[in-house]
Amino acid sequence: MLTLQAREHEAPLEQVNQIFWLSLLEQVQAEVRGQANSILDIGCHDGGLLVRLAALLHPKKLIGIEPETLLRERALFRLHKLASSVAVLPPERWNTIPPSSLDLVTCHEVLHLVDDLSGLFGQVSRTLSTHGTAFVVSGCHTENPIWPRWSAQLRTEGKVVVDRSPFDILRAGINAGLHASLRPLRRDGWVIYDPDLAKFTYSSVVELLEHHYRHKLLFRFVKLP
Template sequence: MSEVIRTYFFDNEEDRLLEARNIHFWRALAGHVQADRSVPSDATVLDIGCHRGGLLELLHERFKPARLVGIEPLVSARRVADRRLARFAAYTQLFGAEGWSRIPDSGVDLVVGHEVLQYISDLSLLMGNIRRVIRPGGFVYLALGCHTENPLWATWKHELEALGHGVYDHSPLQIMAAGARAGLAPSVRPLRDTGWVYHDPSVSGSFAYPSVAALLEHQFRHKLLFRFECHT
């Protein structure tokens, strides 16, 4: 996950639509965080791959943490996030890919990440960084549908590579094992397993679905939420 100097992740319009597509997943992630009661008062929240700051904004609205931290290698997106989050009372820090070294040991209460693991080559390094910064008793929630057990990933991977993105194959069990090796207790569940699926097939772009069956399979079966607990 190296520093990227490019204007957009996809393009201007697609980046704008990306947030509208992700909001339902972000709300589901926040719901699991709330159900686990895993955000203490005066919390520090870290979003890995925070893009334009939408998930951090949602978490601030839901939990009112004292400090927001984002790691985002895409320079333009980081600038948007900085402007967006500046209006909050929470202290905000946004870093590029090198930002891990600037986060203190045991300095974070909650770590989140949405669809970011496919851009990270070294899961062991990532989990080691997470383990260092998460406080004892803290939680990590990483949502991912772009993994090797999802039949759609093979197609989506080629689309991302054609756009110039470096992406990597990870299986769910590999992700869980990497966390366990770093000293984090892993668990997993579907991110969503009920409710309405919002999708507009008239909007062209990346990450298309060949059928409604595939859409439902993705959202209710293959879109996973990995949870890691730091016990000590």
């Protein structure tokens, strides 16, 4: 069990996620080639991924979708000077985003918190421009052996989480009219992990490596003409 002192030093979300964000950004850079004027991040938390996307692609428009008011405010504070148009919206304001207006959508570890997956993909499909791409990362799915443990932990914390398979995610995108593909997010590179400070733990190094290199999936959804 963690001591109180250790808990106080739990790695913040941004520190834990940045190794995954780096892989996502590499993939975005390889495929988008600097042509993303309008970027939206679903479940943007306090804007860490959008800050990095802005530095990489210099978009004119940045949008975050985030239900938590405090996180929206923190994201807006971090982002407001990084593009000529910046908005951080609650999910109920998806409809205010014009159709076919986004070049790039990202979403990192949010789908397990989303009840209406087909509604979400309907909005992604509606707002993506032709040839626009959504990159969606999920390790929180039912094919990942750690998911039963992690989902129980999230439920204990009072979060409402949904059990979904990778095929459920693929199907939701395809049914919304998007061209879908997937791969593991990471295939190599260092894994940084402190077993005494981690909030979400692994029972072995094999489980840790399998999560990083096998079960954490990157889905690509493209809007074709």
